[in-house]
Amino acid sequence: MTVAAGLPEADAAAVRSLVVGLRSKNYPRGVVALAAAPVWSGPEEFDLDGQSVRVRVAPSVLAIRDALIERHRADWVVILTDRDPAELPAGILEHLTAGRLSNLDPWPALRELFQASRQEFHLLSLSNDAARAALRDLDGVRAPAPGGVLTNDHLFAALADRNFGLRPAEYTPHHIALWSMDGATTARFDVWRQHTDPVLLEQFYGWMESRLGPLGPAFIAVWRSSGPAQLVPLGLVAALVGDGTAAFPAPRDTTVKVRTLLEVELGGRALTEQQLTAWGNAATLAVSGPHVPDDVLRRAEDAVRRLQAEPLVARSDVLQMALAPRIAQFATMLGTAVDSGDLAAAENAWADVVAHRGAHAGTPDAPRNVQVGAAALRLLRRRALDWPESGGLTDWLAHYRRDLSWVDDAVNDAFVGADDRALATVADRIVTAVRAQRADADRRFARQLAADGGHRATSGGPLYIEDVLDRIVKPLTVPAPGPTGGLGGVTPGGPKPSPVLLVIADGMSGSVANEVVADALRRHRPQWQECRFAGAEQPHAALAALPTVTRFSRCSLLTGALAEGGQDKERSGFSNWLQRNGLRGIGPVLFHKAELDLVSRNHALADAMRDAVDDTEHRPVVACVLNDIDDALDRSDPIGTTWSTASFKHLDPLLTAAAAVGRTVVLVSDHGHVVERREQPSVQRGQQVSARYRSASDVDPEARDDEVLVTGVRVLSGHQRAILAVDEQVRYTGLKAGYHGGASLAEAVIPVSILVNGAVPHHLGIEVAPAPQPAWWEAARTAPAPTPVPTVAAAAASKRKKPTVTAKPVAQADALFDVGAPATPVAAAPTGRDRIAEVLGSELFGQQYAQFRPKFTKPVIGRLLRELLDGNGRLALSRAADFLDVKPARARAAVAVLAQVLNTDGVVVLSDNGTEVELEAALLFEQYGVAP
Numbered sequence: 001m002t003v004a005a006g007l008p009e010a011d012a013a014a015v016r017s018l019v020v021g022l023r024s025k026n027y028p029r030g031v032v033a034l035a036a037a038p039v040w041s042g043p044e045e046f047d048l049d050g051q052s053v054r055v056r057v058a059p060s061v062l063a064i065r066d067a068l069i070e071r072h073r074a075d076w077v078v079i080l081t082d083r084d085p086a087e088l089p090a091g092i093l094e095h096l097t098a099g100r101l102s103n104l105d106p107w108p109a110l111r112e113l114f115q116a117s118r119q120e121f122h123l124l125s126l127s128n129d130a131a132r133a134a135l136r137d138l139d140g141v142r143a144p145a146p147g148g149v150l151t152n153d154h155l156f157a158a159l160a161d162r163n164f165g166l167r168p169a170e171y172t173p174h175h176i177a178l179w180s181m182d183g184a185t186t187a188r189f190d191v192w193r194q195h196t197d198p199v200l201l202e203q204f205y206g207w208m209e210s211r212l213g214p215l216g217p218a219f220i221a222v223w224r225s226s227g228p229a230q231l232v233p234l235g236l237v238a239a240l241v242g243d244g245t246a247a248f249p250a251p252r253d254t255t256v257k258v259r260t261l262l263e264v265e266l267g268g269r270a271l272t273e274q275q276l277t278a279w280g281n282a283a284t285l286a287v288s289g290p291h292v293p294d295d296v297l298r299r300a301e302d303a304v305r306r307l308q309a310e311p312l313v314a315r316s317d318v319l320q321m322a323l324a325p326r327i328a329q330f331a332t333m334l335g336t337a338v339d340s341g342d343l344a345a346a347e348n349a350w351a352d353v354v355a356h357r358g359a360h361a362g363t364p365d366a367p368r369n370v371q372v373g374a375a376a377l378r379l380l381r382r383r384a385l386d387w388p389e390s391g392g393l394t395d396w397l398a399h400y401r402r403d404l405s406w407v408d409d410a411v412n413d414a415f416v417g418a419d420d421r422a423l424a425t426v427a428d429r430i431v432t433a434v435r436a437q438r439a440d441a442d443r444r445f446a447r448q449l450a451a452d453g454g455h456r457a458t459s460g461g462p463l464y465i466e467d468v469l470d471r472i473v474k475p476l477t478v479p480a481p482g483p484t485g486g487l488g489g490v491t492p493g494g495p496k497p498s499p500v501l502l503v504i505a506d507g508m509s510g511s512v513a514n515e516v517v518a519d520a521l522r523r524h525r526p527q528w529q530e531c532r533f534a535g536a537e538q539p540h541a542a543l544a545a546l547p548t549v550t551r552f553s554r555c556s557l558l559t560g561a562l563a564e565g566g567q568d569k570e571r572s573g574f575s576n577w578l579q580r581n582g583l584r585g586i587g588p589v590l591f592h593k594a595e596l597d598l599v600s601r602n603h604a605l606a607d608a609m610r611d612a613v614d615d616t617e618h619r620p621v622v623a624c625v626l627n628d629i630d631d632a633l634d635r636s637d638p639i640g641t642t643w644s645t646a647s648f649k650h651l652d653p654l655l656t657a658a659a660a661v662g663r664t665v666v667l668v669s670d671h672g673h674v675v676e677r678r679e680q681p682s683v684q685r686g687q688q689v690s691a692r693y694r695s696a697s698d699v700d701p702e703a704r705d706d707e708v709l710v711t712g713v714r715v716l717s718g719h720q721r722a723i724l725a726v727d728e729q730v731r732y733t734g735l736k737a738g739y740h741g742g743a744s745l746a747e748a749v750i751p752v753s754i755l756v757n758g759a760v761p762h763h764l765g766i767e768v769a770p771a772p773q774p775a776w777w778e779a780a781r782t783a784p785a786p787t788p789v790p791t792v793a794a795a796a797a798s799k800r801k802k803p804t805v806t807a808k809p810v811a812q813a814d815a816l817f818d819v820g821a822p823a824t825p826v827a828a829a830p831t832g833r834d835r836i837a838e839v840l841g842s843e844l845f846g847q848q849y850a851q852f853r854p855k856f857t858k859p860v861i862g863r864l865l866r867e868l869l870d871g872n873g874r875l876a877l878s879r880a881a882d883f884l885d886v887k888p889a890r891a892r893a894a895v896a897v898l899a900q901v902l903n904t905d906g907v908v909v910l911s912d913n914g915t916e917v918e919l920e921a922a923l924l925f926e927q928y929g930v931a932p
Contacts, residue, residue: 225267509751547715
């Protein structure tokens with residue numbers, strides 16, 4: 001800014017720089033007359049590195065003479081005057097340190113500020129006003145110029161860092177977008193913009209535009225018109241019009257209208273298709289993280305409405321308002337799949353749903369529509385497959401654990417109910433048909449139970465609840481090989497049994513166990529792993545005692561023999577079993593609800609329970625009973641409940657305590673349960689002593705079609721005879737949230753899970769179990785053809801695309817779901833090229849590998865990347881650990897090392913989500929210059 005006679009106005013930064021420059025020339029003190037406007041807004045006197053500096057304004061020669069009098073009162077006197085040099089007499093000039101009137105030249109002062117001896121030719125476009133403004137805005141900065149050469153890059157980096165928190169390494173579209181979502185930093189920018197010289201502001205805009213490449217014009221247009229806080233909100237609108245291959249088509253005139261309104265918002269700045277796409281991708285990537293300010297998405301949705309982009313909003317992976325139209329499209333495709341048997345369109349529509357940021361599929365945070373949609377699609381996949389034929393009880397137990405319990409899981413998820421009416425209607429059609437098949441399986445199992453379940457098989461029979469201690473727990477106590485070898489109990493100096501914690505979750509069905517174990521592995525992996533005995537081809541499951549109630553089954557479990565009784569009988573029976581097997585130590589070893597709830601203040605476990613778990617030397621086997629599920633059947637509605645380790649009051653701290661001392665955890669139940677769905681017909685027959693079984697009395701000795709009569713030594717009530725309910729709608733007592741005691745698979749099959757923390761002890765004869773989910777639980781993955789991305793910035797923001805499923809129509813019979821097996825998805829044809837080898841051989845990869853020097857060889861990295869490609873970009877962390885030859889506990893750290901090598905310029909191609917490694921394949925090849 002300039003005033004009288006066109007002279008600039010001096011400021012504190014200019015005065016300081018002038019004095020510092022004179023001192024560097026060995027002037028210890030003196031008087032300086034500066035050709036500047038006689039205006040001063042700063043302090044009359046200030047300290048500069050221990051010297052006093054006094055500033056005086058002198059609009060006349062007489063005022064200059066008056067100011068000279070003060071030269072003995074301060075180390076430096078700076079006189080600001082607009083007098084012509086010819087007006088100054090020799091008597092004044094001889095008192096000036098320079099011997100002349102000095103000019104306010106900002107360039108030496110600017111170089112001095114950065115300790116530079118030179119500057120680039122076009123620094124600040126050689127604008128004196130911009131240089132003076134920079135001096136003011138950077139007053140007191142300490143940022144020496146590299147090599148002693150001051151450049152625009154260095155100057156603006158220091159200016160942006162100091163004034164509005166934009167770090168020097170963050171001049172990429174992605175980082176600028178992240179920075180723009182911070183309200184505090186963008187507010188600082190607005191303050192700086194209002195107070196700085198407009199010339200310097202224009203210089204900054206031009207410099208930043210040049211740094212952002214093709215996105216520069218779009219970003220700066222937003223900054224000029226709306227401020228940086230609108231970069232991401234408007235970018236999310238740009239994402240709706242910049243994707244020519246969007247899965248949600250719209251009339252061209254709609255797209256043109258929205259694009260025109262967006263350009264008007266940018267002050268008439270026209271943007272190319274490439275710029276719109278890149279901007280949209282950068283904005284989408286910025287809001288894909290876990291912590292996004294709510295006001296950013298609110299402003300984006302406001303922009304959608306303001307720019308009339310609602311017809312296009314379904315294209316967004318991140319805007320909350322986009323989820324509803326995606327759900328609506330999925331419901332339409334699902335209804336078509338029910339009628340045609342071709343699931344391809346429904347699978348692709350579902351992939352659009354789960355790709356949305358707000359879907360949270362597979363988590364407790366999933367909205368109702370997403371939860372119901374996932375369940376309905378899973379059941380439709382399952383319905384197309386064969387259902388079990390008649391077989392022995394062993395086959396039924398295995399089939400329930402690996403398959404039918406997951407059907408129950410999906411049915412329960414669907415019963416929470418959808419908000420979308422179309423989805424609710426089609427989900428009901430699917431669930432109703434599947435439940436009919438599922439009920440038929442229960443009846444066939446019950447007939448097998450009546451034939452075989454009342455007696456113990458002499459050989460080749462199932463695992464019975466009374467044998468769990470002998471056949472599951474005892475083998476897990478085998479001592480680790482030592483100098484003396486052999487087996488032994490708790491004997492001084494002898495080999496110590498391997499410690500076990502037996503956790504009995506009262507009432508836990510197979511479907512609940514699926515969720516609890518999955519949660520334990522998901523939240524605590526790679527520490528916890530599910531195992532099973534070597535050679536076992538199926539998940540472990542046991543057959544409950546009959547009727548399937550706690551008094552019979554839990555007592556038989558803890559006694560190691562068929563027995564009836566309460567807690568006292570359980571304690572004595574468990575103690576006797578330990579004694580017989582040389583495992584009885586000192587102190588309590590079985591804890592029920594009352595003992596577990598005796599928790600001291602601020603402790604996670606009761607002292608007695610923790611002492612028992614910690615005492616692996618004297619108490620190698622400890623057991624506890626958790627009643628959370630059984631209590632829920634009395635007091636709350638379990639439908640829609642997502643069971644996790646945290647759903648149990650004490651399970652999380654028990655797992656933590658067991659892990660600390662190396663105990664193997666055996667998680668079992670005593671019986672399962674069926675839930676009350678409050679639907680018709682719900683049948684109550686009389687007033688019996690139990691909800692799901694009745695005596696085979698002389699009054700009513702015959703079982704109906706929805707019941708079964710069981711007899712034999714394993715029937716522990718009514719003279720070894722009882723009638724058990726089979727269909728889940730049947731009950732013999734008043735209304736509750738759930739029931740047990742009957743002969744359905746969910747009540748009679750006991751899930752048995754072996755959990756090991758850390759490395760699997762090979763001397764126990766167990767191995768890591770494969771993933772328990774059945775094949776129909778998730779869609780079959782098919783590698784899509786690579787999609788070219790316009791720029792690296794655009795590629796960085798692209799989501800993992802949905803797997804495009806191509807299925808052939810299946811011949812349809814008269815029934816609603818009588819369809820054949822799903823057609824095999826058509827995979828992309830091989831190209832004959834090894835694109836991973838091209839990545840590893842690229843110049844960029846060589847530079848990254850040399851810079852970070854990971855301990856993994858290139859062939860090892862190549863094998864991991866190929867496995868990720870085969871898995872459509874996903875691989876379990878435990879499998880990644882195998883490929884990288886590291887311990888499972890080190891898998892995430894190893895992936896982080898590789899991410900340093902593969903992720904360049906802020907572009908994320910390799911990451912992990914806590915349970916899986918994720919690879920953005922298209923982005924990897926784009927980043928490393930490998931052609932499709």
